[in-house]
Amino acid sequence: xxxxxxxxxxxxxxxxxxxxxxxxxxxxxxxxxxxxxxxxxxxxxxxxxxxxxxxxxxxxxxxxxxxxxxxxxxxxxxxxxxxxxxxxxxxxxxxxxxxxxxxxxxxxxxxxxxxxxxxxxxxxxxxxxxxxxxxxxxxxxxxxxxxxxxxxxxxxxxxxxxxxxxxxxxxxxxxxxxxxxxxxxxxxxxxxxxxxxxxxxxxxxxxxxxxxxxxxxxxxxxxxxxxxxxxxxxxxxxxxxxxxxxxxxxxxxxxxxxxxxxxxxxxxxxxxxxxxxxxxxxxxxxxxxxxxxxxxxxxxxxxxxxxxxxxxxxxxxxxxxxxxxxxxxxxxxxxxxxxxxxxxxxxxxxxxxxxxxxxxxxxxxxxxxxxxxxxxxxxxxxxxxxxxxxxxxxxxxxxxxxxxxxxxxxxxxxxxxxxxxxxxxxxxxxxxxxxxxxxxxxxxxxxxxxxxxxxxxxx
Numbered sequence: 001x002x003x004x005x006x007x008x009x010x011x012x013x014x015x016x017x018x019x020x021x022x023x024x025x026x027x028x029x030x031x032x033x034x035x036x037x038x039x040x041x042x043x044x045x046x047x048x049x050x051x052x053x054x055x056x057x058x059x060x061x062x063x064x065x066x067x068x069x070x071x072x073x074x075x076x077x078x079x080x081x082x083x084x085x086x087x088x089x090x091x092x093x094x095x096x097x098x099x100x101x102x103x104x105x106x107x108x109x110x111x112x113x114x115x116x117x118x119x120x121x122x123x124x125x126x127x128x129x130x131x132x133x134x135x136x137x138x139x140x141x142x143x144x145x146x147x148x149x150x151x152x153x154x155x156x157x158x159x160x161x162x163x164x165x166x167x168x169x170x171x172x173x174x175x176x177x178x179x180x181x182x183x184x185x186x187x188x189x190x191x192x193x194x195x196x197x198x199x200x201x202x203x204x205x206x207x208x209x210x211x212x213x214x215x216x217x218x219x220x221x222x223x224x225x226x227x228x229x230x231x232x233x234x235x236x237x238x239x240x241x242x243x244x245x246x247x248x249x250x251x252x253x254x255x256x257x258x259x260x261x262x263x264x265x266x267x268x269x270x271x272x273x274x275x276x277x278x279x280x281x282x283x284x285x286x287x288x289x290x291x292x293x294x295x296x297x298x299x300x301x302x303x304x305x306x307x308x309x310x311x312x313x314x315x316x317x318x319x320x321x322x323x324x325x326x327x328x329x330x331x332x333x334x335x336x337x338x339x340x341x342x343x344x345x346x347x348x349x350x351x352x353x354x355x356x357x358x359x360x361x362x363x364x365x366x367x368x369x370x371x372x373x374x375x376x377x378x379x380x381x382x383x384x385x386x387x388x389x390x391x392x393x394x395x396x397x398x399x400x401x402x403x404x405x406x407x408x409x410x411x412x413x414x415x416x417x418x419x420x421x422x423x424x425x426x427x428x429x430x431x432x433x434x435x436x437x438x439x440x441x442x443x444x445x446x447x448x449x450x451x452x453x454x455x456x457x458x459x
Contacts, residue, residue: 013052016040035391037400046070047416047423049400057394058423060401060415065239068266069317070416076269079313083305090305099308106315107278110248112257117284119277120302124238124264125153127275128202131260132157132175133297134279135200135232138286142176145192145201145231147183149405151209152202152236161202164209166406183207184214186221193229200232200260205250208239209405211359211412213352219254232259232283238275239357242266243318243417246328246355253354259283269314274307323417327355330419334358337428345435346370347385358413359404360431362386373441382407388445389434397430 012019017038020029032038039057043050047070049057062068069076089095104118119134121127132144146152146161153159154167160175162168181188183203192198201222206213226233235258240250242263247253249261260283264275288294301307318324331353338351338360346365353359362385364374377384386403389411393399404412413427437445 013040013042035387036395044071046073046418055398057398057400058415058426060399060413060427062414062416063265063270065244065265065414066268067270068242068244068417069269069314069321069323070418071270073269073313073317075317075320076271076310076313079309080271080306083309088305091301091303097303097305097308099305099312100303103308103311103315106312107263107276110315111261111278112251114257114259114280115261115278116281117279119279119284119297120307121275121277121299122273122301122307123153123275124236124262125155125158125275126299126302127238127262127264127277128152128158128161128236129155130277130297131200131202131234131262132161134260134277134283134287135202135234138283139199139230139232141197141199141231143195143198144175144178145189145198146178146180147203147207148180149183149207149209149212150180150204150236151207152204152238164406183212184218186218186225189222190225190229193225193231196229198229198231200234201226202234202236202262204236204240205254206240206245206354206357208357210408210410211353211357211404213354216254219251219256223256223258226259234258234260234262236262238262238264239414242314243324243327244355244357244414245353246324246331248318248324250354267311267314268307269310269317272304272307272310274311318417321418324355326419327417330421330424331355331358333421333424334413334427337424338431341432341435345439347374347438348435353413356413356415356417356419360389360411360413362389362409362411369441370439373446383409385409385438386411388438388448389431391448392434392437392445393430397426397434399427399430 017029020026040052041049042052047059049059100120107118108116119130121130136142144161146163148163150163152161157175159168159171160178163180179192181192205219223233235251237249251258259280261278268274288296335351335353335358342348342350346367347362349361349363351358351360365371374385383403386409390401390403393401402412404410437443
């Protein structure tokens with residue numbers, strides 16, 4: 001009997017949600033059905049998704065930043081097809097692979113000149129775990145600092161650096177000697193570093209939860225403070241890196257030189273998970289300091305040929321299609337366009353971000369009728385207002401977006417980097433119309449708000 005993926009998909013297409021309800025996370029299915037996101041997508045090209053009815057959706061999530069080059073990019077597909085048909089030796093383990101050496105060289109050409117060694121792994125969380133271990137071993141210090149409201153992953157070590165309470169609750173004792181400091185607060189950072197007991201300060205140059213952008217002097221001062229107190233400065237670029245913010249690395253906006261850069265997501269091209277840590281030679285040599293320690297840290301599937309080929313192809317596409325430059329241009333167009341609406345809409349506070357990492361924040365209005373409606377939603381569940389924007393964006397304008405974090409009145413955009421001018425205009429028109437509807441109290445959108453509030457109160 002022959003095995004066929006197309007045949008399996010065709011045979012079981014209608015069972016997608018049933019299978020997840022029976023065998024996987026049924027709460028996720030409930031969420032999708034509650035907010036009307038339960039679509040059956042059958043095709044994806046670039047920045048677009050297509051459902052079973054052929055309806056086109058503009059994807060502003062890109063798999064949480066994975067699809068920087070768009071979905072199913074032909075160059076990445078060709079690289080993977082070529083790798084599969086070459087009958088290459090893979091994961092020999094008692095060997096080193098050529099493709100991983102080539103990808104390491106390619107990545108190190110993009111980072112600050114103090115970073116000249118690469119460690120590969122399978123995900124962003126694994127990159128964070130490696131950074132924790134390497135920092136502690138290299139400095140012989142126990143403590144790791146991270147920022148409030150940060151997100152660094154959900155494995156036990158990376159969860160210990162997670163600044164959002166909802167992700168940490170109920171999972172027992174986490175790693176010891178991990179301490180949070182406020183983001184964008186140099187005084188608090190220096191107070192924490194003074195003990196000279198801190199191995200590393202691990203932070204996102206721009207925080208993903210909320211798209212919080214630091215003051216212009218923050219990262220340069222962070223670098224100086226870490227040097228002063230002998231602490232390693234680690235930039236988590238898992239979401240911000242590889243062209244996302246209009247620079248290849250977000251740190252390039254501030255011309256800083258961290259001791260490590262963490263990467264994943266976009267490096268995969270959207271096909272094969274891959275993560276990595278770029279670091280100084282001193283850190284690498286301190287951890288792998290003898291031949292009997294050559295395998296002291298690693299991962300079975302890291303440096304596999306498919307992941308390395310995907311990474312090489314993705315970097316080539318980013319360069320050839322000038323996607324970093326496109327991110328800067330299209331991001332500015334969207335941010336400026338939404339900020340031009342602030343004077344029209346009481347609920348709209350601002351758009352902010354860099355490149356195509358964008359937040360649209362809402363706040364309490366001044367008008368009494370609007371304020372009463374806002375207060376009703378906030379009492380039911382903080383941040384619920386944003387669902388009254390994202391749901392119409394999806395249902396009426398066929399734009400897939402998300403709330404930026406738990407309890408936040410922020411809608412986040414993290415689209416593929418190949419957006420067109422037409423896409424940008426669609427986004428601006430859709431946001432304009434969706435926000436306008438929220439100002440009609442009473443109105444149909446507020447009926448949705450009451451329904452969402454009812455679900456929240458039942459919980």
